[in-house]
Structure formats: structure tokens, C-alpha cells
């Protein structure tokens with residue numbers, strides 16, 4: 001929880017500048033408490049609206065490290081992983097492999113073997129070549145692979161609206177409209193070492209409306225009914241993906257998760273009733289909405305460069321290497337000077353990173369307190385897709401992750417050193 005007192009910014013009751021003095025800048029600071037509260041909201045809604053026949057999975061690409069896997073596992077979550085690296089991290093954290101769902105549109109044979117050897121709960125198949133590969137490797141290992149299918153339901157979600165498309169243009173999964181998904185299910189049903197456990201869809205990210213989710217859910221239920229009728233294949237599980245929006249800046253107004261789940265579960269249940277099928281076991285995959293608002297990034301202000309009648313650049317000791325989202329998508333963030341937290345935000349800044357790229361910005365037209373070199377600048381809601389997207393461009397070491405548990409900060413991920421930077425270089 002973010003608060004202000006005596007001119008300073010606090011997170012979970014800890015003064016941000018106390019953390020930066022002890023651990024240095026830049027650093028990611030995460031609230032374990034907020035992560036847990038977010039998990040509990042999903043868990044409670046899953047239990048309430050599906051009578052316990054639902055499980056939230058943490059879409060771990062949002063923030064993957066041993067510590068966070070442990071936290072979400074202890075809240076009863078499963079995990080969605082998309083690579084051998086995420087799977088390895090989840091297993092190292094002691095995650096129950098049965099609760100791991102392995103996604104990805106280009107899994108390698110090594111990754112599939114690694115997943116099957118470790119008994120992951122589901123492999124979410126993306127394409128026909130992969131079905132063949134999973135079946136072959138499962139046969140070699142003398143196991144049956146429980147698979148789900150990544151389906152493109154033909155619903156394209158944008159923030160605040162959605163459009164139905166005849167044929168969706170996406171690299172992920174099997175299309176419904178052209179019969180691709182149906183043919184894939186038929187192919188899989190004929191393979192000895194595959195067990196068709198479920199269907200999956202994920203329509204996008206940072207979505208505020210419920211309509212696209214409802215629309216997708218109905219289409220998916222319809223597909224379950226179709227394969228039951230025409231192929232006699234009973235699909236017991238429906239994964240509705242993630243994508244629930246969070247508040248980055250004023251004007252972002254996500255609904256409480258309970259409301260999403262109430263509306264979507266109504267649609268699922270009524271569609272099942274009208275098609276005469278049982279309500280499947282439901283999975284949801286929140287990523288961003290579990291961790292984004294739990295995290296902030298603290299930087300040191302290095303310089304303030306005012307170009308008359310143009311703009312003012314506020315340079316910080318981090319940037320696109322720890323948060324590439326403005327460079328990638330123009331994502332908006334709110335910021336604040338932690339040691340001037342109670343002064344008015346009347347200074348318009350372009351917050352610039354330290355990399356040799358003019359596009360290395362955290363944001364433009366950001367309203368903050370008048371800054372000066374040495375101040376600590378905090379960017380809010382950086383818990384998702386920041387650390388997990390960080391790079392070593394310009395050989396900048398990745399910042400540490402400081403996790404606050406019950407008001408006590410601790411290092412969850414160490415700051416990278418120059419030694420780490422060259423550890424794979426042949427010297």
C-alpha cells in the first residue's frame with residue numbers, strides 16, 4: 001500500500017528513501033501483502049461463482065522469480081508458464097507440477113520433454129506440428145500427455161471496445177472459424193498418447209470491459225458442445241485466460257475482479273444450460289492484475305535539462321533496461337518524487353533513461369514535483385512486465401527486487417554485478 005507522511009512516500013509503511021539508501025538505486029520494490037490480497041480476491045471469486053470448481057493460474061510472465069512463485073503457490077494458485085526457463089523457475093520454487101500449465105506458440109522438443117518428465121499438469125497445444133511432437137515424446141516417455149488447446153475464439157479485445165473478426169490475425173493457437181481448431185481436436189483424439197483435457201483462450205491484455213470476455217466464453221462453451229456432439233469428445237476444462245486491466249494512471253478504471261467473475265460465470269452457466277452440457281472446470285490466468293500494482297521502481301534523478309519552449313528531460317539512473325514498456329508500446333505511468341511526495345505535482349517532465357537511445361523514455365508529459373539531481377523518483381505500478389522484460393542493453397546490470405513482507409524489506413532478487421554481466425563471455 002502506498003502512503004505519504006511528513007513529505008515522504010511510503011510503501012507498506014516503509015519509507016521509500018530508507019529502502020534506496022540501504023539497497024541503492026535503481027531498485028524494484030514489491031509488496032508481498034498486495035500480491036497476496038490480489039490472489040485472494042481471485043481465489044474467493046473462483047470459489048464463490050463456480051462453487052470451488054475453478055482455479056486461478058498466475059500468468060507468471062508478468063513477474064517470474066522464485067520468490068513470487070512461492071507466494072502465489074502458497075495462495076493456492078496454479079501457474080501459467082511459457083518457456084523452459086519459467087518452468088524451471090517454478091519447479092525450483094517448489095511449485096506443484098500438476099498445477100502448471102505450459103503455454104507457448106513455439107515450444108521446443110527439449111521444453112516439451114522437460115515438461116512431460118516433470119509431470120506438468122497441462123501442455124497447452126498451439127499448432128498441429130506440436131500435437132504430433134507432444135504425442136511422439138509422450139510415447140517415448142511412456143506417458144499420456146494431458147493437453148489443452150489454445151483456441152482463437154475470433155474475439156479481438158481492445159481497451160474499451162471489442163470487435164468480432166471473421167478470421168483473427170494472431171500467431172497464437174488454432175482458429176475456430178475456418179475449422180482449424182475442430183480438425184486439431186479430431187487429430188488429437190486419434191492419438192494414443194494425448195488426453196484432451198481442456199480448451200483455452202486468451203483474448204488480450206489490459207482489458208476493462210466484460211463484454212469481450214463474455215463473448216469469448218460463450219463461443220468457447222459452444223465449441224465444447226460442438227466437439228461433444230460431433231466427435232464424442234468430452235472436454236472437462238475451460239481456461240478463459242487473463243487480461244484484466246489495472247490502474248496505471250488516472251482515468252484507468254478497472255472493475256473489482258469479483259464483478260468480472262460474476263458476469264462471466266453467469267454467461268458460462270447460462271450458455272452451458274442452453275446447450276445442455278455440464279459446466280466445465282474453469283481456469284483464469286491473471287498476470288498483470290496480480291503483480292502490477294504491487295510494485296514500484298525507485299530511481300535516482302541524475303539531471304534536469306530544460307530546453308526552452310521544447311521540454312524538460314529528467315534523466316534517471318535506469319530506463320528501458322528495467323522498464324521497456326514506454327519504448328515498446330507507449331504505455332503510460334504515473335510518477336512521484338519520493339522525498340517531496342507531499343509537494344504539488346506541477347512540473348511537466350519527460351523522464352528519460354540512461355541508454356543510448358532517444359526512445360529510452362519512461363514517459364512524456366509526466367506531472368511530478370519539481371525535481372533536482374539527487375532526488376528519488378518513483379514510478380508506480382511497475383510490478384508487471386518490467387522486471388520480467390528487463391535487459392542488459394548497454395551492459396546495464398538489472399536492479400534488485402526488494403520484497404516487503406509484513407513491513408520488512410528483504411532482497412528477493414539480487415542486483416546484478418559486472419561479474420554477472422560477463423559471466424558467459426569467453427575470456
Ligand SMILES: *Cc1c(COP(=O)(O)O)cnc(C)c1O
Pocket residue numbers: 059061062080103202204205206241242243244285286287288289
Ligand atoms: C499474458 C497471458 C496472460 C496474462 O495476461 P495479463 O494481461 O497479464 O493478465 C494469460 N494467459 C496467457 C496465455 C497469456 O499469454
